[in-house]
Amino acid sequence: MSSRRDFIKGFFASGTALAxxxxxxxxxxxxxxxxxxxxxxxxxxxxxxxGCKACVSACKQANDNPPEFSTVDQLWDTPLDTSGHTFNxxxxxxxxxxxxxxxxxxxxAFMKTSCMHCGDPSCVSACPVSAMAKDxxxxxxxxxxxxxxxxxxxxxxxxxxxxxxxxxSPTGKIGKCELCRxxxxxxxxxxxAEVCPTGATLFGKTSELLIExxxxxALKPGQRTKFPRxxxxxxDQSYEAPASKYLQHVYGEKEYGGTQVLKLSAVNFQKxxxxxxxxxxxxxxxxxxxxxxxGNLIMPFAVLGVMAFAAxxxxxxxxxxxxxxxx
Amino acid sequence: xxxxxNTRIEIMTNxxxxxxxxxxxxxxxxxxxTPTTLICGVLIAIMLAVLAVRFFLGLGAVTNLNDGYxxxxxxxxxxxxxxxxxxxxxxxxxxxxxxxxxxYHPLVRPALLASLFGYTLAGAGVIFDLGRWWNFWHIFSPSxxxxxxxxxxxxxxxxxxxxxxxxxxxxxFLEQFGKYEVKKKLNKMLYIFVALGTVLPMMHQSxxxxxxxxxxxxxxxxxxxxxxxxxYLLTAITMGYAVVLFESCVASTGYRRKLETRLLTPMAKxxxxxxxxxxxxxxxxxxxxxxxxxxxxxxxxxxxxxIETACFAAPLLLxxxxxxxxNPARLFLAGMLLMLGxxxxxxxxxxxxxxxxxxxxxxxxxxxxxxxxxxxxVEVLGYIxxxxxxxxxxxxxxxx
Numbered sequence: 001m002s003s004r005r006d007f008i009k010g011f012f013a014s015g016t017a018l019a020x021x022x023x024x025x026x027x028x029x030x031x032x033x034x035x036x037x038x039x040x041x042x043x044x045x046x047x048x049x050x051g052c053k054a055c056v057s058a059c060k061q062a063n064d065n066p067p068e069f070s071t072v073d074q075l076w077d078t079p080l081d082t083s084g085h086t087f088n089x090x091x092x093x094x095x096x097x098x099x100x101x102x103x104x105x106x107x108x109a110f111m112k113t114s115c116m117h118c119g120d121p122s123c124v125s126a127c128p129v130s131a132m133a134k135d136x137x138x139x140x141x142x143x144x145x146x147x148x149x150x151x152x153x154x155x156x157x158x159x160x161x162x163x164x165x166x167x168x169s170p171t172g173k174i175g176k177c178e179l180c181r182x183x184x185x186x187x188x189x190x191x192x193a194e195v196c197p198t199g200a201t202l203f204g205k206t207s208e209l210l211i212e213x214x215x216x217x218a219l220k221p222g223q224r225t226k227f228p229r230x231x232x233x234x235x236d237q238s239y240e241a242p243a244s245k246y247l248q249h250v251y252g253e254k255e256y257g258g259t260q261v262l263k264l265s266a267v268n269f270q271k272x273x274x275x276x277x278x279x280x281x282x283x284x285x286x287x288x289x290x291x292x293x294x295g296n297l298i299m300p301f302a303v304l305g306v307m308a309f310a311a312x313x314x315x316x317x318x319x320x321x322x323x324x325x326x327x
Numbered sequence: 328x329x330x331x332x333n334t335r336i337e338i339m340t341n342x343x344x345x346x347x348x349x350x351x352x353x354x355x356x357x358x359x360x361t362p363t364t365l366i367c368g369v370l371i372a373i374m375l376a377v378l379a380v381r382f383f384l385g386l387g388a389v390t391n392l393n394d395g396y397x398x399x400x401x402x403x404x405x406x407x408x409x410x411x412x413x414x415x416x417x418x419x420x421x422x423x424x425x426x427x428x429x430x431y432h433p434l435v436r437p438a439l440l441a442s443l444f445g446y447t448l449a450g451a452g453v454i455f456d457l458g459r460w461w462n463f464w465h466i467f468s469p470s471x472x473x474x475x476x477x478x479x480x481x482x483x484x485x486x487x488x489x490x491x492x493x494x495x496x497x498x499x500f501l502e503q504f505g506k507y508e509v510k511k512k513l514n515k516m517l518y519i520f521v522a523l524g525t526v527l528p529m530m531h532q533s534x535x536x537x538x539x540x541x542x543x544x545x546x547x548x549x550x551x552x553x554x555x556x557x558x559y560l561l562t563a564i565t566m567g568y569a570v571v572l573f574e575s576c577v578a579s580t581g582y583r584r585k586l587e588t589r590l591l592t593p594m595a596k597x598x599x600x601x602x603x604x605x606x607x608x609x610x611x612x613x614x615x616x617x618x619x620x621x622x623x624x625x626x627x628x629x630x631x632x633x634i635e636t637a638c639f640a641a642p643l644l645l646x647x648x649x650x651x652x653x654n655p656a657r658l659f660l661a662g663m664l665l666m667l668g669x670x671x672x673x674x675x676x677x678x679x680x681x682x683x684x685x686x687x688x689x690x691x692x693x694x695x696x697x698x699x700x701x702x703x704x705v706e707v708l709g710y711i712x713x714x715x716x717x718x719x720x721x722x723x724x725x726x727x
Binding site: 081082083084122125126127128129130145146147148149150151152153155156157159161164165166167168169170171172173174273275276277278281282283285286287289290291293294300303304307308310311312313314315 | 382383384385387390392394395398423424425426427429456458459463465472473477478479480517519521523529530533541543555
């Protein structure tokens with residue numbers, strides 16, 4: 001019977017340690033990360049977007065991406081979704097007769113699809129070899145193909161479906177928007193914002209973009225106001241236009257603790273393809289579990305110690321048993 | 328020490344030790360060219376052909392992977408489910424060496440062998456799937472490490488465990504090649520590897536479940552819980568015993584040996600203990616999180632949830648009583664169901680219950696399936712070759 005008692009003892013020793021570590025409020029719980037003060041991003045205002053796709057074309061050029069075809073004649077770049085070769089896309093919402101822009105019923109609307117540059121990105125947390133990393137100053141989520149092993153955990157992790165792998169190549173990379181970080185040194189900024197004719201995509205510091213977004217939401221529908229274009233705080237390229245009937249929601253202000261790209265829309269965000277996300281980032285929970293179990297390798301070494309102690313004793317017992325009997 | 332004892336047995340001539348010797352592992356012998364091994368060979372050749380295309384033309388050429396489903400069966404079946412199937416060695420070694428149940432000793436080597444193959448192939452399978460496989464060594468180079476990444480933990484742990492298992496199993500090779508001196512030295516340190524061989528799988532088998540956590544809202548609530556690591560660990564252990572039941576039955580039929588019921592019957596009871604613990608945690612978690620209503624929707628996810636749950640629950644009825652646990656057919660069936668249940672828990676979490684939105688679909692392509700089949704064939708072929716040529720299975724009075 002002693003072996004049974006050992007069994008039960010051992011089961012509780014190892015099993016409850018793990019259960020307690022995971023289930024109870026852990027000491028090293030990690031909060032969702034906040035945006036860096038210098039975080040750069042975009043403000044996309046769907047009500048200003050005319051669907052010209054100049055941003056899609058500019059993005060292709062700025063990132064040296066090949067065209068992707070979805071039509072038989074293969075004359076124009078016509079991707080249906082972002083991919084390893086398409087980092088930015090304008091998608092269209094259509095309903096019924098599609099008569100009125102920015103209307104949910106019998107209307108249509110546009111939505112930009114590109115990296116949100118999360119304050120607490122799942123892809124960065126997921127990457128085993130630090131190939132996805134957040135710039136400490138600008139907060140831009142960048143990708144380094146020289147580090148990447150191609151496990152595609154970032155692809156699976158992202159709730160926006162942004163990092164994507166190039167399946168068509170034996171040496172495929174992950175492709176995603178990096179906010180044109182390679183153009184900053186020439187005094188340029190995100191190509192999509194640079195070329196946007198209506199200011200629907202606006203580049204700037206996220207904290208300032210958020211103030212601009214809130215300003216727009218406070219306007220009465222139809223009220224005339226100035227809309228900046230290009231880069232917020234850059235040369236004045238603004239124009240006057242009436243404000244739309246916005247939903248009172250800055251998408252990206254709270255989602256996953258905040259993203260550096262913010263969005264305004266008149267049509268329900270889920271209907272235009274933006275997921276309904278909680279305020280706590282999944283990365284925070286994942287890393288809390290990871291560090292509760294493996295922080296400083298304390299738990300693994302403690303369990304290893306118990307196991308080694310038991311194994312040493314029992315391997316000896318085993319040895320002695322061999323002399324007598326084996327039942 | 329188990330290996331020390333075996334050494335002694337081989338050099339002992341005292342007839343009073345005969346009963347001990349009869350259980351010592353011994354090579355089965357026999358021909359390596361049989362219909363089974365030939366079929367395995369053909370399937371492996373097909374797999375190699377598919378892999379050649381994959382490495383020259385890219386993953387898209389042979390798989391149905393897409394932007395919505397970056398992971399297919401090479402990850403979910405070959406690695407995540409495959410490594411759980413390979414937990415027999417871990418589960419039995421834990422029983423024998425940690426919980427001091429020496430009577431299960433004859434099960435250790437065959438279980439460890441199957442685990443060794445399962446894990447080594449899971450490790451190889453990862454390379455086939457990695458989009459930038461030539462950078463794989465970054466996992467072992469500290470300048471690249473991201474300790475926040477669950478994948479990092481899994482990758483390092485599995486790699487270490489594969490090495491540890493080869494060391495744990497090496498006495499079988501050392502015996503066959505007559506390297507008794509080396510074996511003696513190894514025996515003195517073996518307990519460290521035995522301990523590592525329980526801690527490492529506990530770590531990465533639980534982390535395989537934690538992999539789902541960062542995917543957040545993309546995972547159906549039926550499979551999205553912070554208790555993921557505990558669920559995956561408990562099922563990995565349960566599946567480990569289930570695989571031993573399954574393999575013992577297959578090996579006894581295939582090799583026409585007597586089934587070790589006297590060991591399998593009590594081991595099945597241990598397995599049921601872990602199973603009950605799992606079911607309590609699983610159902611408790613669903614209730615506390617309020618996720619249970621998702622199981623009553625008219626959806627594929629709900630259907631798969633019930634199939635998975637049925638696979639876990641049925642063994643309680645099948646082998647719940649001591650008398651039923653003596654029935655080899657019931658043991659075999661219960662083992663199969665638990666393997667299937669554990670496999671479904673993983674398949675459902677990573678593929679069926681994974682939703683990235685806007686109409687992405689995934690079903691494995693034929694070449695993709697052929698690689699998984701080929702990997703399985705390597706396992707079967709390897710098991711046959713090693714059990715016939717190396718001392719793994721307990722010696723039987725009737726065979727040699």
